[in-house]
Amino acid sequence: MSEQTGRILVVDDEPGMREGCRRILSSQGHQVTTADSGEEALSLFSKDAFDLALLDLKMPGISGMDLLVRLREIDSDVVYIMVTAYATLETAVEATRSGAYDYVAKPFTPDELTAVVDKALAFRWLRLEAAQAREEAGRNLLLVATQQSRTRTIIQSMADGVMVTNRERKLVLYNPALLRLLGIKGQMPDLNEIPSPEIFPSDLLALMDVAYGGGETTMMSRELQVARSAEATAMAATGLASGPPNLAATIATIRDEAGESLGLVTVIRDITEMKTLQQRMSDFVSMVAHELRSPLGAIAQYLDVILAGVTAGNPEKERQILARCRERTGALSQLVRDLLDFSRLQHLGRVERTLAPLRLDEILQKTIEFAAQPAAARNITIAFDAAEDLPFVDADRDEMSRLFANLVDNAIKYNRDGGSVRVAARRTDGYVAVEVSDTGVGIPQGAIERLGEAFYRVRTSATLQITGTGLGLSICKQIIQAHHGHLETESEEGKGSTFRVLLPYMPSPR
Amino acid sequence: MSQGKRVLMVDDDVDFSDAVRMTLEGAGHEVLVAHSADEAMKLVQGRKIDIAILDMMMEEPDAGAMVAHNLRKQPELRNIPVILVTSVTEKTGYRVGTNTAEAREWLGVDAWIDKPVEPAELLRKIEALTHE
Numbered sequence: 001m002s003e004q005t006g007r008i009l010v011v012d013d014e015p016g017m018r019e020g021c022r023r024i025l026s027s028q029g030h031q032v033t034t035a036d037s038g039e040e041a042l043s044l045f046s047k048d049a050f051d052l053a054l055l056d057l058k059m060p061g062i063s064g065m066d067l068l069v070r071l072r073e074i075d076s077d078v079v080y081i082m083v084t085a086y087a088t089l090e091t092a093v094e095a096t097r098s099g100a101y102d103y104v105a106k107p108f109t110p111d112e113l114t115a116v117v118d119k120a121l122a123f124r125w126l127r128l129e130a131a132q133a134r135e136e137a138g139r140n141l142l143l144v145a146t147q148q149s150r151t152r153t154i155i156q157s158m159a160d161g162v163m164v165t166n167r168e169r170k171l172v173l174y175n176p177a178l179l180r181l182l183g184i185k186g187q188m189p190d191l192n193e194i195p196s197p198e199i200f201p202s203d204l205l206a207l208m209d210v211a212y213g214g215g216e217t218t219m220m221s222r223e224l225q226v227a228r229s230a231e232a233t234a235m236a237a238t239g240l241a242s243g244p245p246n247l248a249a250t251i252a253t254i255r256d257e258a259g260e261s262l263g264l265v266t267v268i269r270d271i272t273e274m275k276t277l278q279q280r281m282s283d284f285v286s287m288v289a290h291e292l293r294s295p296l297g298a299i300a301q302y303l304d305v306i307l308a309g310v311t312a313g314n315p316e317k318e319r320q321i322l323a324r325c326r327e328r329t330g331a332l333s334q335l336v337r338d339l340l341d342f343s344r345l346q347h348l349g350r351v352e353r354t355l356a357p358l359r360l361d362e363i364l365q366k367t368i369e370f371a372a373q374p375a376a377a378r379n380i381t382i383a384f385d386a387a388e389d390l391p392f393v394d395a396d397r398d399e400m401s402r403l404f405a406n407l408v409d410n411a412i413k414y415n416r417d418g419g420s421v422r423v424a425a426r427r428t429d430g431y432v433a434v435e436v437s438d439t440g441v442g443i444p445q446g447a448i449e450r451l452g453e454a455f456y457r458v459r460t461s462a463t464l465q466i467t468g469t470g471l472g473l474s475i476c477k478q479i480i481q482a483h484h485g486h487l488e489t490e491s492e493e494g495k496g497s498t499f500r501v502l503l504p505y506m507p508s509p510r
Numbered sequence: 511m512s513q514g515k516r517v518l519m520v521d522d523d524v525d526f527s528d529a530v531r532m533t534l535e536g537a538g539h540e541v542l543v544a545h546s547a548d549e550a551m552k553l554v555q556g557r558k559i560d561i562a563i564l565d566m567m568m569e570e571p572d573a574g575a576m577v578a579h580n581l582r583k584q585p586e587l588r589n590i591p592v593i594l595v596t597s598v599t600e601k602t603g604y605r606v607g608t609n610t611a612e613a614r615e616w617l618g619v620d621a622w623i624d625k626p627v628e629p630a631e632l633l634r635k636i637e638a639l640t641h642e
Contacts, residue, residue, distance in 0.1 A: 311532065
C-alpha cells in the first residue's frame with residue numbers, strides 16, 4: 001500500500017484496458033489520466049506533470065517504445081512502466097534499457113498492477129527525495145564556502161590585528177594587520193605552534209596567559225607596551241617616524257555550547273590617535289583652568305585689599321579697584337562665550353551653518369556701528385571704505401558678524417589712545433578681501449605665526465593691561481577656514497597691524 | 511611691626527601684582543613691580559632687595575622658578591628669601607620638578623603660596639622670612 005498517491009497517466013488504445021486501469025488505480029487514491037494514443041500522451045505531457053506513466057507497448061501510430069523515448073525527452077524523472085501482451089525477456093530488457101522502470105504483462109490482476117505501480121512510485125519518491133537532498137547539499141556547500149571566504153576576507157582586510165589561538169595555545173589564525181601593528185617583520189609566526197616570545201611582545205603573551213587561566217572571565221582589555229625594534233628607535237631618533245603606536249589588546253575566550261574554553265581570540269587595536277586626543281584634551285583643560293584662574297585670582301586679590309581695609313578712607317582708590325574687578329569679570333564672561341564658540345567650531349562637520357549670499361559691506365557697517373562707542377571712549381576713529389562692486393560671498397551671517405567683530409574689537413583694544421582703525425573691503429582675484437588695520441602696538445615678528453593658536457597671547461609690556469582670552473583669533477581662523485578663505489597678517493611692532501580676510505566670492509548672479 | 515622691607519613682586523597679571531603691591535604698601539613695605547622675568551632682572555640690577563615674590567607661570571610655565579634661580583646667581587641677592595606663587599592647576603610644563611626637597615633647594619624657594627593670597631598670611635610670611 002503506497003502511502004503517497006501519485007499522478008498517473010495510462011496510455012492504451014484499448015478502452016477496456018484504460019478504464020480498467022483507471023478504476024483500479026483510482027481506488028488506491030491515485031490521480032489517473034488516460035490517453036488513447038501516443039500523440040495524446042505527448043500533448044498531455046507537455047501540459048501536465050506526472051509521477052508515473054503506464055505505456056502500452058503495442059499501439060497504432062506511435063509505438064510504446066518510441067513513445068517511451070519521446071516522453072523521456074520531455075521528463076526523464078517520471079517512472080515508466082511498459083504494458084505488454086506478449087511478455088518476453090527480450091521486450092522487458094529492451095524496455096528497461098530504454099529507460100523504463102518495470103513492465104507488467106497482460107492480462108494482469110488488479111493486485112499485480114497495484115504491486116508494480118506501488119513499487120515504481122516508491123522508487124519515484126526516493127528519487128525525488130535524493131534529488132532534493134542533492135540540491136540542498138549543493139546549496140549549503142556553496143553557502144559554507146562563501147561564508148568561509150567572506151569571513152577570511154573580512155579578517156584579512158581588518159585594520160585591527162586579529163589572532164586566534166586554540167585550547168593548546170597554538171596559533172590558528174592571524175591577519176596582516178596583527179603583524180603590522182606588532183611590528184613583526186621577516187620571521188612569520190608559524191601556524192599550529194605556540195606563539196613564540198621571540199616574535200610576540202612578552203606583554204601580550206603574559207596577558208594571554210592570564211586569559212587562559214581566567215576561568216569565568218570571558219573578556220579583558222589592556223594597553224600594551226610594545227618594545228620598539230632597534231630600527232624603529234633609530235627612525236624615531238631622526239624624527240622620520242613617530243614612536244611605536246599605542247596599542248590596546250582585547251582578549252576574549254571562545255567557548256563551546258557547554259561553556260568549555262576552545263581558545264582565545266585576541267584583537268590588537270591602534271589607540272595612538274585616541275591617546276593623542278586625550279593628551280590634547282588634558283592640555284586644553286589645563287589651559288582653560290589657567291585662563292579662569294588668572295582673572296579670578298586678580299579679582300579675589302583686589303577684593304582682599306578692600307576687605308583688609310588697605311584702601312579705607314580712599315573711595316577713589318576703591319572705585320578704581322572695583323572698576324578693574326568689573327572689567328575682569330567682563331573678560332571672564334567673554335572667555336566663557338569664546339570657549340563655547342571655540343568648542344562649537346571644533347566640530348566642523350557637525351556645525352549647522354546657514355549659508356546664504358551675503359554682502360559683507362552690510363555686515364561691516366553694522367560691526368563698525370557697534371564698535372563706535374568703545375572706540376570713541378579712547379578717541380579712536382574708524383574709517384570704512386567698501387568698493388561699489390563688492391560681490392556676494394556664500395557665508396553664515398552670524399559667523400561673519402562674529403569674525404569681523406573680533407577683528408575690529410582687537411583693532412580698538414590693541415590700539416593707542418587717539419589712534420585709528422581702517423576697515424576696507426574690495427574685490428581681488430577670486431576673493432573678497434576685507435582689511436582691518438590699526439595704529440596700535442603691533443605684533444613682534446616671531447609671534448605672528450603663533451597667532452590663532454588657542455590661548456596664545458602676545459605678551460609684551462604693551463599688552464599687559466589688555467584683557468583677552470587668547471581665543472578670539474583662533475575662532476576667527478576657524479570661521480575663515482570653514483568658509484574656504486585665508487587670513488593674512490602684517491604687522492610692525494609699535495606701528496600697527498593689518499589683518500586681511502580673503503573669502504571666495506560667488507559667481508555673479510547676473 | 512618691624513620696618514618696611516623692599517619687596518620684588520613679579521607677576522604678569524597687572525591687577526594681581528597691583529593688588530599685592532597695595533597690600534604690601536599698606537603695611538609699610540616698598541614694592542618693585544615687574545611683569546616679566548626680563549623686566550625683573552633689569553629692575554634688580556644694582557639694587558638691594560629684601561624679599562622676592564614670584565609668580566610661577568608667566569611667559570613660560572616655569573618663568574618664576576627661572577627668576578628665582580637667576581636672582582641667586584647675583585652675589586648681592588644670593589641669600590634673599592623667595593616666595594613662589596602658584597596656581598594648583600599649573601603643574602604642567604615645568605622644566606624643573608617642584609615636589610622634591612632637592613628641587614626646592616636648587617630653586618632656593620623659601621615658601622610656596624597659592625593664588626589668591628590671603629593678605630594677612632602674605633604679610634606674616636614676609637615678616638617671618640625677613641626677620642632673621
